[in-house]
Amino acid sequence: MRPECAARGFAVRRCVPKLRAMTPPTLPACVLEHRSSADLEPALRHAAWQEIAHRWVDFRPAPEVPLEAELTTLSSGVCSLGATRSSAYEMRTGARRAQPDDMVVLTLMQFGDLLPQAYPRKGPGALSLCAPREAGAYRWGQGARQVFLALPRQDVAAALGQEPSTRLLSARCALAPALSSQMGHAALLLRQGTLDASECAALLDATRALALLMLRNLGRQGLGADLPDLNECLHAGRHAAALRFMEQQAHRHDLDAAAIAQGAGCSRTRLYEAFAAQGQTVMGVLRDMRLQRAQGLLAQGQRLNVGALAWRCGFADASGFSKLFRARFGLSPTEWHQRAHTGAHHERS
CATH class of the missing domain: 1.10.10.60 (Homeodomain-like)
Structure with a gap:
């Protein structure tokens, strides 16, 4: 299903400057879908929602409340970005439900709370990495809302330099706030439904690139602040990180390229390269x-x-x-x- 999007509003252009100019022509096509449990027959709702939203895990709605959930996803052949809201439920992960398209999921809590086994209770603003291969149990409270980014396990492992494991990321990486901001911003745009096809592709690509850059930096903490790229292309992640930082700090009169580079977790040289790859200058975009x-x-x-x-x-x-x-x-x-x-x-x- 590929819904047609309405005309773009001012807020989209403001939050993503010159988006058309910086969208590469080779980005993979995306599919934008919105699903609601209200569209399903009550007797079939549990099984259907398991397949729609939780096919990598065991999904157990709270027995004391009816299942009410919404899911908006933006997917390509590379990854999936989604925003979800649900009544209370429990989720169990483990190797027995691993799928051929084995994925690792980054989640950002926006509302409500979650009680996992792997780390203390997390609430709004918490960013975490979930590896569905690992056995675990998670309980979401009533009305919980979150944003998630599902990435192939092999891509996450390559970025981290090790096999991914379930962990809380919020306070462990300098780029975690930038990714949280990007994911929250993306969820807002997905719920508004005001993006055209090229903007959807650019949004998904930027979020994926920033996530992999954050995981790369996390995996290399203590090994050097700005390691060689080798065969990696990290310009898109640095560009996305810089944009999120600039949007939050644009009011500062002392904001310069050095501060933006620090906020994006890279050197000024890498920052300039990232913007040049988009045909832009750092200070031009800020202006x-x-x-x-x-x-x-x-x-x-x-x-x-x-x-x-x-x-x-x-x-x-x-x-x-x-x-x-x-x-x-x-x-x-x-x-x-x-x-x-x-x-x-x-x-x-």
């Missing part, structure tokens, strides 16, 4: 990100203070900000604000 953020704030706010707006978006000089804004959008901030709110006023009249 465009700030300008689009300013445009969004102008659309939201009824009052206009150009100096305060410039400062809030990371520009120390209001005059320079106004010139850049005009060059980017064809209007000054004041003119853009007037046009936006005059149009909104006429729509309400």
Whole structure:
């Protein structure tokens, strides 16, 4: 099933700058699907949801509540990215249910909690790696919501430099916050359903690349901060990590390439290479990100203070900000604000 997506909104363009320009033409095709337990006959719901959402594990819904679940997935022949919400259930993993397409799953809790055997209870914000080959039991609370990325076990093993094992990642790797942010951002876009085919492919590729880069850095902790790439192509992961860091820190007036490289877990040379591979410059993307953020704030706010707006978006000089804004959008901030709110006023009249 491949649903057609609606026209893209401003938020998508703002969060993923120049996405069309940086989408490689050879990305694998993706399939976007949304499934709901409400579409299944109650008597068949358990067995059907086992096959739809939990085919690598034993799935046991809580007997005291009816099964209610939703699953949105974006899949290619390489990996799958998904966002899920469910009533309370238990999941058991083990080698006996391993599939031919043996996968390892990165999960980010967004709401609710999870009580696994392998580590203490985790709640919102916790990022973990689950190896379904390992025997384990996990209990999700009512209404739990999470994002997951399923990767081939062999790819994860190659990135880590060892066989993957179930573990909590949130506090173990400098890039874990960047991946958590990317996965949360991806889940929002998937639920909105506003991406076209090329944007879906770019989103999945960037998330996969960032995940493998994080796992690579995690596996090499203590062996050197910026190891040779050998035959690996890590530009996409570094680019995605840098974008997530820049979006979170764009308001900082002291944000420069050195700080962005540190946030992306690489050297400045590697950072420049990653952006050059996309036909971009680091500071050019940051500038465009700030300008689009300013445009969004102008659309939201009824009052206009150009100096305060410039400062809030990371520009120390209001005059320079106004010139850049005009060059980017064809209007000054004041003119853009007037046009936006005059149009909104006429729509309400």
